[in-house]
Amino acid sequence: MPTAVSSTEPVLARRRRRRPVGNAVRAVVDVGHLLRFRAGTVRHRGLSALGGLLLLGVSAAIAIVPAYVEGAGGPDEAFDVLVVLPTALAGFVVLAVVSAAASGGGRELIPRDPASVHPISPTTDHLGALLLAPLNIAWLIQAWALMGATAFAVGSDYVYQAQVVVALWLVAGTAFAQVLAWTLEGVRRVPHGIVGVRMLNVVVFGVALGLQLTDQMISVFDSLPTRWFVLGMIADDGGRWLASVGVVLAGALVLAVLGAVPAHIAAHRVPRDELHVESGQYASRPSPRSDLAAMVRTDRGSVWRAVPMRRGVAVLAIGPGVVAVLGNLQWGSMTILPGLVASGGALLYGVNAWCLDSRGTLWRESLPVSPRTVFDARALVLAEFLLVASLLTVAVAAIRAGVPSLPEVTALISTLLVVTVQVVGASMRWSFKRPYAVDLRSSRATPAPPSMMVAYSARLALSTTVTGLFFSALSQADDWSLSLLIAVAMLSWSGIRLLRVRRLWEDPTERARVVTTVAVA
Amino acid sequence: MNDRPPIVDVRGLHVRFGEVEAVAGVDLVAHAGQSSALLGRNGAGKSTTMRVLAGVVPATAGTVIVAGHDVRHEPLMAKRAVGYCPDVGGLVPRATPWEHLQLTARLRRLREWEDRARDLLERFELGDVAHRVTAGFSHGMGRRLSVVLAALHEPEVLLLDEPFDGVDPIGVEATLEVVSDARARGACVLVSTHLRELAVEACTTVSVLRGGSRVATMASTEMLGEEGARAYRGLLD
Numbered sequence: 087m088p089t090a091v092s093s094t095e096p097v098l099a100r101r102r103r104r105r106p107v108g109n110a111v112r113a114v115v116d117v118g119h120l121l122r123f124r125a126g127t128v129r130h131r132g133l134s135a136l137g138g139l140l141l142l143g144v145s146a147a148i149a150i151v152p153a154y155v156e157g158a159g160g161p162d163e164a165f166d167v168l169v170v171l172p173t174a175l176a177g178f179v180v181l182a183v184v185s186a187a188a189s190g191g192g193r194e195l196i197p198r199d200p201a202s203v204h205p206i207s208p209t210t211d212h213l214g215a216l217l218l219a220p221l222n223i224a225w226l227i228q229a230w231a232l233m234g235a236t237a238f239a240v241g242s243d244y245v246y247q248a249q250v251v252v253a254l255w256l257v258a259g260t261a262f263a264q265v266l267a268w269t270l271e272g273v274r275r276v277p278h279g280i281v282g283v284r285m286l287n288v289v290v291f292g293v294a295l296g297l298q299l300t301d302q303m304i305s306v307f308d309s310l311p312t313r314w315f316v317l318g319m320i321a322d323d324g325g326r327w328l329a330s331v332g333v334v335l336a337g338a339l340v341l342a343v344l345g346a347v348p349a350h351i352a353a354h355r356v357p358r359d360e361l362h363v364e365s366g367q368y369a370s371r372p373s374p375r376s377d378l379a380a381m382v383r384t385d386r387g388s389v390w391r392a393v394p395m396r397r398g399v400a401v402l403a404i405g406p407g408v409v410a411v412l413g414n415l416q417w418g419s420m421t422i423l424p425g426l427v428a429s430g431g432a433l434l435y436g437v438n439a440w441c442l443d444s445r446g447t448l449w450r451e452s453l454p455v456s457p458r459t460v461f462d463a464r465a466l467v468l469a470e471f472l473l474v475a476s477l478l479t480v481a482v483a484a485i486r487a488g489v490p491s492l493p494e495v496t497a498l499i500s501t502l503l504v505v506t507v508q509v510v511g512a513s514m515r516w517s518f519k520r521p522y523a524v525d526l527r528s529s530r531a532t533p534a535p536p537s538m539m540v541a542y543s544a545r546l547a548l549s550t551t552v553t554g555l556f557f558s559a560l561s562q563a564d565d566w567s568l569s570l571l572i573a574v575a576m577l578s579w580s581g582i583r584l585l586r587v588r589r590l591w592e593d594p595t596e597r598a599r600v601v602t603t604v605a606v607a
Numbered sequence: 608m609n610d611r612p613p614i615v616d617v618r619g620l621h622v623r624f625g626e627v628e629a630v631a632g633v634d635l636v637a638h639a640g641q642s643s644a645l646l647g648r649n650g651a652g653k654s655t656t657m658r659v660l661a662g663v664v665p666a667t668a669g670t671v672i673v674a675g676h677d678v679r680h681e682p683l684m685a686k687r688a689v690g691y692c693p694d695v696g697g698l699v700p701r702a703t704p705w706e707h708l709q710l711t712a713r714l715r716r717l718r719e720w721e722d723r724a725r726d727l728l729e730r731f732e733l734g735d736v737a738h739r740v741t742a743g744f745s746h747g748m749g750r751r752l753s754v755v756l757a758a759l760h761e762p763e764v765l766l767l768d769e770p771f772d773g774v775d776p777i778g779v780e781a782t783l784e785v786v787s788d789a790r791a792r793g794a795c796v797l798v799s800t801h802l803r804e805l806a807v808e809a810c811t812t813v814s815v816l817r818g819g820s821r822v823a824t825m826a827s828t829e830m831l832g833e834e835g836a837r838a839y840r841g842l843l844d
Contacts, residue, residue, distance in 0.1 A: 363701070363740065363742070364739070364740055364742050364743030365739065365743055366739070366740075367738045367739060368703050368706070368738050368739070368740065369738065370703075370705045370706075370709070370738060373709055373712070373713055374709075374713055377713065377714055380709070380710050380713040380714060381710075383706075383710075384699060384702055384706065384710055387699075387701050387702050387706065388699060388700070388701045388702065391701040391740060392701060442699075443699050443700075444696065444699070444700050445695055445696020445697065445698065445700070446696060446697060446698045446699035446700065446702070446741075448658070448661075448663055448691075448693035448695065448696070448697060449691065449692075449693055449696075449697040449698065449699075449707075449753065449756065450699065451661075451662075451663045452661040452662060452663050452686060452689065452691040452693070453686065453710070453711060453714045453715075454683045454684075454686040454687040454714055454715060455683075455714045456683070525700070526700075527700065527742055594665040594679075594682065595665050598663065598664045598665055601663060601664075602624075602658075602663075602664065605693075605695060605696065606695065
């Protein structure tokens with residue numbers, strides 16, 4: 087998002103270096119301007135405000151209510167939760183790092199192209215990404231889990247003082263993730279940097295796997311410095327609690343400021359993966375044999391040549407699988423994975439599927455091809471994209487899971503099929519109902535505005551998690567065919583809903599609304 | 608006057624987007640072998656009219672006949688007869704020019720199209736980038752490729768919306784050549800542009816749109832020179 091380096095940059099840079107405080111203040115003020123601009127473009131402000139309030143209400147409830155349930159703060163289950171809190175604090179940071187790094191330094195307050203005409207500094211860009219980080223369902227669920235677990239573990243006597251530490255930890259963890267993500271982005275942009283980052287990922291995974299296989303993972307968790315903060319949460323001594331708060335607060339502030347440095351470095355380097363896609367040669371292939379094959383081929387190119395999709399699907403396909411391997415996830419629980427991955431995959435572009443063609447939509451719409459074929463191709467490519475990611479995840483997760491029983495296999499296959507059709511149906515419905523003009527060139531681009539992304543991800547996560555849990559229960563049944571029978575019923579229902587969207591797409595007036603909206607990207 | 612039935616016949620065209628009436632009663636007739644320019648200010652309804660003719664946007668009211676096909680009732684037949692260069696972008700960002708050409712050739716059932724495609728790419732100086740994705744193209748390169756895509760199948764109706772916008776002199780020359788070739792083989796060409804002088808050079812007749820309606824149609828020679836510029840300005844105000 088920051089503007090390109092101009093010929094006067096060295097002079098400006100020298101002048102700016104002389105006034106670091108003034109520049110920082112200006113960057114913060116600019117974030118306010120951009121936030122107001124962004125808020126002004128929200129279509130349904132009342133609804134968005136209500137959604138925001140709901141989010142805050144849910145967060146407050148999760149942070150407080152578990153402290154008052156039976157057993158909270160007690161010596162049994164609550165103590166067990168307290169013991170794993172240091173690991174949970176560290177786990178949140180790991181997830182925040184993965185999320186920020188996968189999106190090339192975090193989300194943009196203003197998309198790159200429209201922002202390029204404004205003097206937006208990398209510091210403003212960094213602070214904007216920091217603010218948008220919580221508008222991500224993975225971040226929210228992790229944060230809610232941490233707050234809820236803390237409330238239950240510490241009980242009503244300590245809940246308020248503990249949640250202050252947790253809230254600050256969320257800020258500090260996100261800021262740390264941002265520093266690391268910008269640094270990795272900076273490395274990716276030097277010659278051979280992409281290979282270097284990939285090798286680093288392999289090394290990190292190898293170390294984690296090694297620790298797990300040699301049963302040293304728990305001792306590593308036990309030695310985490312996060313224990314000190316957990317002890318601070320439940321300290322009766324006000325000074326000890328204040329020390330914890332002070333350290334996390336200072337850490338959050340330092341990390342937030344520090345993030346501007348790698349953000350500046352990354353901004354002054356060329357994004358190599360985008361450049362590679364745009365300047366690379368793609369050999370011609372024989373002509374496709376049918377209209378559908380031709381449309382599918384074009385859509386596949388649009389998906390697999392997009393940097394955010396490639397990077398996102400790699401993280402989605404490998405990440406949950408790796409966590410499953412490290413956590414020794416069994417076949418019966420593996421049904422939760424396809425829903426998680428399919429939801430994440432849909433959020434890469436599926437929820438606004440017609441934006442793939444961007445400005446080419448007008449030309450494509452002028453081609454003599456049935457709207458049904460166009461719709462089918464788009465839905466098929468999305469289904470294929472989600473299935474590939476889900477299958478890869480399951481394949482990775484299966485490494486340590488042993489041999490599954492027949493009911494477990496059928497339950498997993500059923501889940502794969504059902505959640506894929508569910509997610510494709512929901513995505514095509516939303517794409518038709520609320521199209522957005524989006525250019526998916528940048529690795530930081532999202533297919534819809536941040537508030538809509540939260541709403542979409544929450545709905546997807548809810549429906550696919552319920553489906554996953556349902557089939558997890560069925561995997562324990564004696565009759566292997568039960569899962570398949572229920573899957574057929576669920577597939578029929580989702581299929582009917584998908585066909586209903588296809589019928590709506592065939593209406594030329596409605597199609598024109600979608601086409602003209604996405605074509606102005 | 609031309610006694611042959613028109614290739615493009617638009618009667619009482621209205622297009623509304625919610626509260627906005629983009630086209631408010633346009634009548635337009637264009638014949639085979641004729642090239643017509645649509646001139647007018649921003650928001651005059653030129654591009655919307657072109658989109659209706661291309662079958663991209665449906666008319667709210669009125670009849671639109673393209674190459675003998677009612678666009679409302681026979682959209683695929685009308686689309687087969689049309690080659691359309693849209694005003695914005697017009698290219699799938701992560702597809703190469705050759706893939707664009709392959710797609711249009713497949714959907715239009717073209718045979719032995721490759722030589723003509725290569726020739727057009729060379730004429731528009733796009734031969735070197737035929738296998739690069741269009742996301743990295745400059746605006747002018749994108750415009751030139753859009754004209755190539757519209758012209759590949761030698762359509763009965765060639766619709767060029769702002770084909771000269773940001774295009775270098777070689778591209779302009781190649782576009783004028785495409786228009787001239789189309790007319791010579793009996794196609795009907797409609798060019799929407801802001802550039803009066805190029806419209807005069809490319810077309811035989813000129814229609815001026817204002818506020819979503821057609822206010823004048825005249826021979827392009829009447830738009831020539833200083834006098835033509837004054838006449839044009841008079842029609843815009």
